[in-house]
Amino acid sequence: MPSPSSSREILRRQLRQTRRHLSNEEQALAAKQLTTQFVSSPLSNTLTQNTRVALYLSNDGEISPNSLCEYLWQHDVDLYLPVLDGKALRFARYTSTSKWAENRFGIKEPVASETIDGLELDAVFLPLVGFDIEGGRLGMGGGFYDRTFEHKQANQPPILIGLAHDCQAVAKLPIESWDVPLDNILTPSTFIQLT
Structure with missing residues (x-):
């Protein structure tokens, strides 16, 4: 037995x-539907002007939060992107004038003189590789988000919101002791509130 x-x-x-095999058209439609799903969810009333929200730049077939990013900018939400900090993450302000550098994985990060700790954020949209309806989360395997939010208290900020394509849902994920639970999951067709 494995x-x-x-x-x-x-x-x-x-x-x-599976997600890498989605066409460009499927990816673009999914990103647009993700924003529509967000707008109709209770989260849209929570993440308002002057809240600090982190998202990510999509990579490896991840669902793109670009449309969601544009919506949040239009509503004066302060946006941040993850920046590698050893084996964890810190977050740098993301604006339309951000300068870029590639990290050791070849992923772009904003160049910033100041970063903030993940626990200073109000919400974090994080990419998922897989998920189940109980909030089980499968990431890329590096443990960066788990280490970053290992001291997060239940029902305390930041709200952790997993983003994924619908095709990334599984019946039940095997969970490890170090997995940080999600508060919500958002896909193009579904909003799941877990806490």
């Missing part, structure tokens, strides 16, 4: 391949 960690790795490979 161990939970090998089951997670097999599932991670399968789900990454």
